[in-house]
Amino acid sequence: MKRIFSGVQPTGNLHLGNYLGAIRNWVKLQDEFDCLYCIVDLHAVTVWRKPEELTANTREVAAGLLAAGLDGKRNIIFNQSQVPGHSELAWIFNCVARLGWLNRMTQFKEKAGKNKENASVGLFAYPNLMAADILLYKATHVPVGEDQKQHLELARDIAQKFNNDFGVDFFPEVEPLIFGTATRVMSLRDGTKKMSKSDPSDYSRINMTDNADAIAKKIRKAKTDPQSLPANVEKFDARPEAANLMGLYAALSETSIEDVCNRFGGGEFSAFKKQLADLAVAKLVPIGERMRRLMEDPAEVDRVLAQGGRRARQLAEPTLKEIQDVVGFLRP
Numbered sequence: 001m002k003r004i005f006s007g008v009q010p011t012g013n014l015h016l017g018n019y020l021g022a023i024r025n026w027v028k029l030q031d032e033f034d035c036l037y038c039i040v041d042l043h044a045v046t047v048w049r050k051p052e053e054l055t056a057n058t059r060e061v062a063a064g065l066l067a068a069g070l071d072g073k074r075n076i077i078f079n080q081s082q083v084p085g086h087s088e089l090a091w092i093f094n095c096v097a098r099l100g101w102l103n104r105m106t107q108f109k110e111k112a113g114k115n116k117e118n119a120s121v122g123l124f125a126y127p128n129l130m131a132a133d134i135l136l137y138k139a140t141h142v143p144v145g146e147d148q149k150q151h152l153e154l155a156r157d158i159a160q161k162f163n164n165d166f167g168v169d170f171f172p173e174v175e176p177l178i179f180g181t182a183t184r185v186m187s188l189r190d191g192t193k194k195m196s197k198s199d200p201s202d203y204s205r206i207n208m209t210d211n212a213d214a215i216a217k218k219i220r221k222a223k224t225d226p227q228s229l230p231a232n233v234e235k236f237d238a239r240p241e242a243a244n245l246m247g248l249y250a251a252l253s254e255t256s257i258e259d260v261c262n263r264f265g266g267g268e269f270s271a272f273k274k275q276l277a278d279l280a281v282a283k284l285v286p287i288g289e290r291m292r293r294l295m296e297d298p299a300e301v302d303r304v305l306a307q308g309g310r311r312a313r314q315l316a317e318p319t320l321k322e323i324q325d326v327v328g329f330l331r332p
């Protein structure tokens, strides 16, 4: 059986990068795989969050997933803290993974910044929890963006070391699913920085709840360079903002980047931005409207999450018991 596990942090401001790089692909995968989509609130608290914001963001992300077309019946949609097995398996993996492995994780270095000594232990051990998320359900495939590739490699290493240490063939090999387009949508203010929920500038990202005016304004104000649009991808390295906007057009219209270069290359940014804005509005506004309606009905969102939590626990509990037996924990 092919099983997908994927997660998104409830850190507010779901954006076009989350949609194109992850959620839209998840919607396609639900036809082919048995899928668990998890709102990873345990990961979110590796950085301090206001409790009421964490709760609200969890509901907002759930609403975003449902509004984008994920079916709460066909998929298991839940927030991570409802299933204690994630934390329990993460502890075992804390004892399997080596310090040296975690020291190599580039995302910790980026997120901890200069003041590494002051980062939480949870932020450092984050990849072990991610390995637990995936392996608790013996997921076979994980859709990953560029930035998560290193963590998935680590999950594979942990699974292998666990199997070797205990002389078992317990955890399957997890395969990455990498999608061709929009693996890294960049900030509208700086084409070298990832579009991110936590960027202080709201103009850096298009939020899934932005209305048509906000989307058009953000695209109009997006940073560009003084030249006309590049006619081929060879120019992209030197022109990150043009590459990002043209990449967005390709991803939203589901055409190739070469087609976008052929169609708009040599043209002016202003005319292109109008077309990009129309396209983004057509794709995102209906999702944003559904999302807002769902956010006005938190009971319905909570019902989907509660049902997902129950189903996830049912899947996780027997696996966790088997893991405890492998490790030798007494279950009297």
Ligand code: AQP
Binding pocket: 007, 008, 009, 011, 017, 018, 019, 020, 021, 022, 023, 143, 144, 145, 146, 147, 148, 182, 183, 184, 185, 186, 194, 195, 196, 197, 198, 199
């Ligand atoms: N800019 C992006 N381009 C393409 N894909 C992206 N994803 C996130 N940003 C981009 C993908 O969305 C999924 C969920 O991501 P996440 O919210 O769990 O974590 P993140 O990657 O840390 O996202 P942010 O926006 O940068 O959040 P903050 O600012 O809170 O750290 C993942 O599949 C991710 O690849």
